[in-house]
Ligand SMILES: *Cc1c(COP(=O)(O)O)cnc(C)c1O
């Protein structure tokens with residue numbers, strides 16, 4: 001005789017069909033699209049885009065994970081997410097004032113992989129790689145290979161932090177720090193938290209946005225258990241980047257005690273109108289993230305087509321202030337080489 005519960009257990013759709021499992025984040029990262037032709041084909045885009053895409057790709061390679069691709073509208077060459085990742089022929093045009101290292105970061109590396117420009121904070125390049133290659137990136141020409149430290153070189157950076165008791169906060173950046181594996185990150189964080197004057201750990205990352213499965217139990221294990229206060233600055237430029245998987249990843253981070261902030265870059269053709277910026281702030285808050293910075297574009301060679309003038313930037317922010325509560329207003333800033341903080345516009 002079949003009891004009700006065993007009947008339930010024997011239902012073939014419950015018993016035999018496993019739920020479709022997402023690949024682990026490492027696999028998703030490894031399988032990211034790296035071919036401009038494939039990117040165009042997958043999105044049903046005009047072949048005319050290829051030539052330019054190849055030219056841009058030769059300068060800074062295409063990289064788009066599937067989870068991000070899924071949020072791009074097929075066939076729409078003006079899609080604001082596509083514009084962030086599709087190389088264009090314009091990238092190869094030299095533009096006066098646009099240079100390889102607009103922030104002169106190479107001059108502020110007291111140890112390999114360590115940038116100490118601002119009081120109380122050091123930035124550690126925890127991984128040379130990114131999960132997505134953003135076309136406007138100010139680090140698109142950064143000599144990552146020279147700044148991808150070995151353990152011995154980490155010791156040199158850690159020694160610099162130990163000696164300087166004015167440093168309160170360690171910022172893991174990159175590339176994208178979460179492109180590094182959890183074993184390495186846990187190793188580094190263990191050493192940082194052993195330095196008494198370090199109070200805060202900050203991560204600047206786009207990985208929870210482009211591959212939300214990165215926020216798995218292994219990551220939450222080391223991140224949730226450190227004594228350091230935790231801040232994560234995400235990098236989201238458009239409301240469409242925040243899907244339900246991103247919201248779920250943010251919930252897990254918050255449950256682990258991580259404060260969530262966002263920085264955006266003001267980009268022509270992506271988010272340079274009031275409605276888009278307002279929708280971004282509203283959507284961020286729905287996901288439990290507070291807007292932090294809205295950066296004007298750094299003049300990096302290959303990104304001139306994303307430029308928004310200072311006058312327009314100010315006008316947009318003034319308009320935004322009329323429609324948003326104060327706590328949803330990002331600070332409009334620029335990074336000026338030699339300054340000791342970001343400069344408000
Ligand atoms: C932006 C940045 C920081 C952090 O600045 P905050 O204003 O605290 O967000 C620290 N170091 C470097 C090199 C930076 O570019």
Ligand code: SF4
Pocket residue numbers: 129130131132133134137138139174175176206235
């Ligand atoms: S994720 Fe950040 S560092 Fe990496 S390419 Fe994009 S903007 Fe640059």
